[in-house]
Amino acid sequence: xxxxxxxxxxxxxxxxxxxxxxxxxxxxxxxxxxxxxxxxxxxxxxxxxxxxxxxxxxxxxxxxxxxxxxxxxxxxxxxxxxxxxxxxxxxxxxxxxxxxxxxxxxxxxxxxxxxxxxxxxxxxxxxxxxxxxxxxxxxxxxxxxxxxxxxxxxxxxxxxxxxxxxxxxxxxxxxxxxxxxxxxxxxxxxxxxxxxxxxxxxxxxxxxxxxxxxxxxxxxxxxxxxxxxxxxxxxxxxxxxxxxxxxxxxxxxxxxxxxxxxxxxxxxxxxxxxxxxxxxxxxxxxxxxxxxxxxxxxxxxxxxxxxxxxxxxxxxxxxxxxxxxxxxxxxxxxxxxxxxxxxxxxxxxxxxxxxxxxxxxxxxxxxxxxxxxxxxxxxxxxxxxxxxxxxxxxxxxxxxxxxxxxxxxxxxxxxxxxxxxxxxxxxxxxxxxxxxxxxxxxxxxxxxxxxxxxxxxxxxxxxxxxxxxxxxxxxxxxxxxxxxxxxxxxxxxxxxxxxxxxxxxxxxxxxxxxxxxxxxxxxxxxxxxxxxxxxxxxxxxxxxxxxxxxxxxxxxxxxxxxxxxxxxxxxxxxxxxxxxxxxxxxxxxxxxxxxxxxxxxxxxxxxxxxxxxxxxxxxxxxxxxxxxxxxxxxxxxxxxxxxxxxxxx
Amino acid sequence: xxxxxxxxxxxxxxxxxxxxxxxxxxxxxxxxxxxxxxxxxxxxxxxxxxxxxxxxxxxxxxxxxxxxxxxxxxxxxxxxxxxxxxxxxxxxxxxxxxxxxxxxxxx
Numbered sequence: 001x002x003x004x005x006x007x008x009x010x011x012x013x014x015x016x017x018x019x020x021x022x023x024x025x026x027x028x029x030x031x032x033x034x035x036x037x038x039x040x041x042x043x044x045x046x047x048x049x050x051x052x053x054x055x056x057x058x059x060x061x062x063x064x065x066x067x068x069x070x071x072x073x074x075x076x077x078x079x080x081x082x083x084x085x086x087x088x089x090x091x092x093x094x095x096x097x098x099x100x101x102x103x104x105x106x107x108x109x110x111x112x113x114x115x116x117x118x119x120x121x122x123x124x125x126x127x128x129x130x131x132x133x134x135x136x137x138x139x140x141x142x143x144x145x146x147x148x149x150x151x152x153x154x155x156x157x158x159x160x161x162x163x164x165x166x167x168x169x170x171x172x173x174x175x176x177x178x179x180x181x182x183x184x185x186x187x188x189x190x191x192x193x194x195x196x197x198x199x200x201x202x203x204x205x206x207x208x209x210x211x212x213x214x215x216x217x218x219x220x221x222x223x224x225x226x227x228x229x230x231x232x233x234x235x236x237x238x239x240x241x242x243x244x245x246x247x248x249x250x251x252x253x254x255x256x257x258x259x260x261x262x263x264x265x266x267x268x269x270x271x272x273x274x275x276x277x278x279x280x281x282x283x284x285x286x287x288x289x290x291x292x293x294x295x296x297x298x299x300x301x302x303x304x305x306x307x308x309x310x311x312x313x314x315x316x317x318x319x320x321x322x323x324x325x326x327x328x329x330x331x332x333x334x335x336x337x338x339x340x341x342x343x344x345x346x347x348x349x350x351x352x353x354x355x356x357x358x359x360x361x362x363x364x365x366x367x368x369x370x371x372x373x374x375x376x377x378x379x380x381x382x383x384x385x386x387x388x389x390x391x392x393x394x395x396x397x398x399x400x401x402x403x404x405x406x407x408x409x410x411x412x413x414x415x416x417x418x419x420x421x422x423x424x425x426x427x428x429x430x431x432x433x434x435x436x437x438x439x440x441x442x443x444x445x446x447x448x449x450x451x452x453x454x455x456x457x458x459x460x461x462x463x464x465x466x467x468x469x470x471x472x473x474x475x476x477x478x479x480x481x482x483x484x485x486x487x488x489x490x491x492x493x494x495x496x497x498x499x500x501x502x503x504x505x506x507x508x509x510x511x512x513x514x515x516x517x518x519x520x521x522x523x524x525x526x527x528x529x530x531x532x533x534x535x536x537x538x539x540x541x542x543x544x545x546x547x548x549x550x551x552x553x554x555x556x557x558x559x560x561x562x563x564x565x566x567x568x569x570x571x572x573x574x575x576x577x578x579x580x581x582x583x584x585x586x587x588x589x590x591x592x593x594x595x596x597x598x599x600x601x602x603x604x605x606x607x608x609x610x611x612x613x614x615x616x617x618x619x620x621x622x623x624x625x626x627x628x629x630x631x632x633x634x635x636x637x638x639x640x641x642x643x644x645x646x647x648x649x
Numbered sequence: 650x651x652x653x654x655x656x657x658x659x660x661x662x663x664x665x666x667x668x669x670x671x672x673x674x675x676x677x678x679x680x681x682x683x684x685x686x687x688x689x690x691x692x693x694x695x696x697x698x699x700x701x702x703x704x705x706x707x708x709x710x711x712x713x714x715x716x717x718x719x720x721x722x723x724x725x726x727x728x729x730x731x732x733x734x735x736x737x738x739x740x741x742x743x744x745x746x747x748x749x750x751x752x753x754x755x756x
Contacts, residue, residue, distance in 0.1 A: 066707070066710050066711050067707075067710045069706075069710075071703065071707070084691045102737075103736075103737045103738050104737070105712065105737050106712040106736050106737060106738050107710060107738055109710060109712070124738050150670065162679060166745050194706065194710070195707070196696060196709055196715075199706075199709045199710055199714060200709075200714050200715055200716075201716045203717075205714070215682075229723075229732075233723055233725070235723075235724075236726075239726055324741075328725050328729065328730060328732060328741050329726060329729070331725055331727060331729050331741070331743070332725060332726065332727040332728055332729040332730075333727075335729075335730075335743060341730070341743065365703075367687070440655045440659075441745070443704040443742070443743055443745065443746050444709070444730055444741065444743045444746075445707055445740065445741075445742050445746065446740065446742075447707060447711070447738055447739065447740055448732065448739040448740065448741055451712070516677060634708060
């Protein structure tokens with residue numbers, strides 16, 4: 001029965017940043033992450049494609065490579081895929097060589113290697129819209145005759161030419177059903193290390209292929225026009241612009257998100273008060289729902305606007321092509337510490353989340369350099385730290401007048417938290433490179449992609465995906481943690497004086513709860529950093545996920561207010577928390593800073609440790625990562641708090 | 650002061666390569682290392698007869714083949730990497746790799 005046959009596969013192979021993933025998204029209707037930077041896809045991705053003839057094929061998006069002689073892990077995946085070593089061997093593959101038509105010559109090098117494999121091959125020239133804008137005409141028919149493979153020109157952005165590609169794929173599928181034995185001969189020649197003469201010969205061959213294929217329709221020679229790189233990569237203006245970009249990013253992160261956050265915060269406390277009114281004052285269920293779930297999960301949801309703005313900026317940087325320029329500008333620092341130039345993107349994606357960032361290190365060729373990058377990536381402030389920074393800054397620093405009238409102190413504090421993470425990452429990398437994972441300074445070989453306008457639809461899609469992930473985490477891990485924490489804060493219950501509880505009795509009740517006892521047990525360890533037992537509970541709970549710190553405080557202060565007064569927001573609760581011994585606020589600017597530094601440096605993320613374990617294939621490295629980061633965080637907070645206290649802050 | 654062995658072997662490599670280039674019969678008088686080439690100038694790329702380093706091989710595969718036209722667009726700040734236009738694309742590479750390529754001036 002033919003209906004149960006395994007679907008034929010279509011492999012998308014091509015140079016990095018040739019637009020394979022965008023074509024993949026076009027063909028399958030999936031929404032994989034794309035960016036204008038080489039090496040975003042590091043693993044293969046599969047999706048289904050329905051052809052016009054009702055046949056279905058499996059489309060595989062492979063990581064980009066310049067050559068079939070692989071050097072890094074992501075390229076090895078591609079080479080294996082091309083040779084048919086991935087998946088069951090009975091599947092027949094069609095290789096679709098995705099060729100960036102604006103860089104035909106360089107892209108054809110890989111094609112010439114693919115041709116040697118003698119496998120079914122199809123050329124897809126992408127970015128034809130850009131080629132036409134440049135006034136260049138490509139004679140696809142001539143190229144097709146010379147290479148004796150079908151050539152389709154298309155544009156994944158506009159969708160022109162996709163139908164022609166589908167027809168070609170369809171024809172191949174029909175041929176497959178007629179053919180009994182799929183040809184899977186492996187030509188091993190290209191997999192050896194190529195010699196310089198081999199490479200030169202291939203390029204000479206490409207010159208022959210391309211003769212008369214490219215035709216410039218603009219007759220007059222182009223004058224040297226204004227080039228954005230002249231300013232953006234300028235020795236002096238380049239770094240200034242880079243600083244400006246990040247300054248604007250943090251300022252808008254701070255100013256732009258605040259009104260939305262206040263809105264959500266008020267909405268949640270309004271909602272909480274309504275829910276509260278349905279339950280009698282002493283009902284445990286009512287307390288679980290309002291003080292536990294709504295305060296706990298709600299306090300985290302408040303930070304969605306911050307996350308959205310962060311990903312908007314990261315998205316614009318990626319899609320515009322500026323990211324590669326930033327790599328160029330900052331490479332000197334990277335090479336000074338001995339980091340590979342290719343470590344820049346993993347480190348930068350560390351601002352979003354360390355888990356995909358650690359996976360992105362697969363583009364780094366040398367294993368030692370890759371491990372160094374994996375070990376320091378979690379020091380970059382990820383988006384899970386944003387709620388903690390956001391909460392503490394809003395509670396402690398928001399009332400401070402802006403510096404020079406326009407620089408918000410809060411934005412400055414946030415910027416310095418990110419700065420501390422970056423400095424720590426570079427410092428640790430330098431030490432690791434010097435003493436643990438010694439090796440030569442790696443190279444940087446990076447293609448600078450052309451500037452492109454960010455596509456707002458895919459940007460919105462990406463932001464929405466991130467918000468959705470965040471919400472899902474809030475609905476699962478954080479929800480579960482808040483229920484556990486609510487239980488730990490509520491029991492053992494003081495049953496004797498149920499009817500009239502005043503503020504101090506409630507405080508005593510919380511302090512005597514299981515969570516309170518646990519916090520007081522840990523307190524001596526973190527007291528030198530300026531943290532009390534309440535913060536200790538928060539720190540303990542955030543080993544599940546960092547955001548849980550915020551929900552812990554939410555639950556704690558949610559339970560901590562007496563029933564007759566109106567509910568305070570978490571921010572107000574923090575501002576009003578008074579140390580009973582000294583009579584001063586618990587959250588002084590110094591304590592807040594010490595706490596934020598602790599959070600920026602400490603390893604409190606199980607998923608990151610799991611990712612490190614997966615990528616290094618050993619328990620040693622995640623254990624090392626966990627210990628060094630926690631020790632570093634403790635020492636830095638200790639130094640700051642003790643120095644600050646001695647100076648009288 | 651201790652010199653790391655890597656630096657010594659690098660220096661030896663560069664020395665051997667420069668000797669090899671000197672032995673080449675058609676060496677143009679106006680041939681310079683890519684790393685020393687002036688900014689904004691265009692030239693013809695000359696590779697060494699037998700490149701061994703994997704970085705050079707990678708660059709060759711990316712289109713920096715012997716005889717192709719290359720333009721050094723700019724250098725990065727603080728002694729950073731080089732920005733070149735070659736083979737229809739723009740690449741950036743560190744000084745160390747650029748020192749392994751030669752550029753012949755066009756008169």
